[in-house]
Amino acid sequence: MTDPPPAPLKRPSLIELDDAPAADPAQAETIPDAAPTGRAMQTLARATTGRASALTRAALWVFSTLFAFILSVAAWDFVTSLLSRNNLLGSLALLLVGAALAVLLLLAMREAAAFARMARIDRLRAQAITARSTADLAAARRILTALTALYRPRPETAWGLARLKDQQAEVFDADALLNLAETELMAPLDTAALAEIESAARQVATVTALVPMALADVATALFVNLRMIRRLAQIYGGRSSSLGNLALLRRVFTALLGAGALALADDLIGSVASGGILGKLSRRFGEGVVNGALTARVGLAAMEACRPLPFAALPKPGTTTTISRALAGFLSRAKDQS
DSSP states (O other): OOOOOOOOOOOOOOOOOTTSOOOOGGGSOOOOOOOOOOHHHHHHHHHHHOOOOHHHHHHHHHHHHHHHHHHHHHHHHHHHHHHHHOHHHHHHHHHHHHHHHHHHHHHHHHHHHHHHHHHHHHHHHHHHHHHHHHTOHHHHHHHHHHHHHHHTTOGGGHHHHHHHHHHGGGOOOHHHHHHHHIIIIIHHHHHHHHHHHHHHHHHHHHHHHHOOSTTHHHHHHHHHHHHHHHHHHHHTTOOOOHHHHHHHHHHHHHHHHHHTTTSOOHHHHHHHSOTTHHHHSOHHHHHHHHHHHHHHHHHHHHHHHHOSSOSSSSOOOOHHHHHHHHTHHHHHHHHHHO
8 A cells, every 4th residue: 555645835925026126124114212211310209209118117217226226335345345454545445436426416416407407498488478478578578687697698699688788678568579689689599500400411411321331320310419409509508418418309309290290291302302303312312311301300399499589570490491401512412423
């Protein structure tokens, strides 16, 4: 018995078209990259606004207290044992421990003073809002007295203080008096604050675009934003410290997230560049533009938080104008490279 012949193999049919143009891979459309999301600033916002649970806070308090207790007992045993063996070395150790405690006390006092200065600025701003809404002339004059005491040591406000002193006696309206104070005192400070915000936005954008290391953009964004907030507080008289900077940064990010200002929308991209520019840039330059724009937004929010008077007589800085001015050179560099 013979085996049946094998079935023929099925082959794909090939239809040749003589008139069809040859395919050119160079003419194929490029696959667009994902839209930039501002990962560094978004990560920084989540890290600074996340509130620890009650169990986490209790654990941190217990372990920090235990560590401080163990360190204190170890230092005590070290000094007493050294005194029993050698009076000179023991006295030197006691002196060093006392100096360390004095430094810690000074640091704690500096942090407390920084928080007190921030609270003073917040009270002045709240009092100005109340005085303007109730047309309270006496409250407005008290605010001017507090502002004069706050800015008297500052050379850049000397001319504004002199003009304010000459004109405030002729003003008998709370709104006009507060407008006069804002015009004479806040204008030079606002100019300096906007310069700091634009510089910080350019730094974050440049590092994000040029440094491809992982988390380098997040670390840069944290450092630059903290430095920007510290300088803004110094410009307006707050002189915030390390913990004060973190507290103010957390408050600013919380306000921005609550208002949706850090949500990446189409108007943010449109406010930075014209329609087709970002589509021509590389992925890193797109991230740099978005991170720089979000840094500018954070700076404007921190400017309002550090300012002792709310914006009324002077125009509030616009987000679009500030971002465009801050990233003008960066965008021109990006277009040249693209």
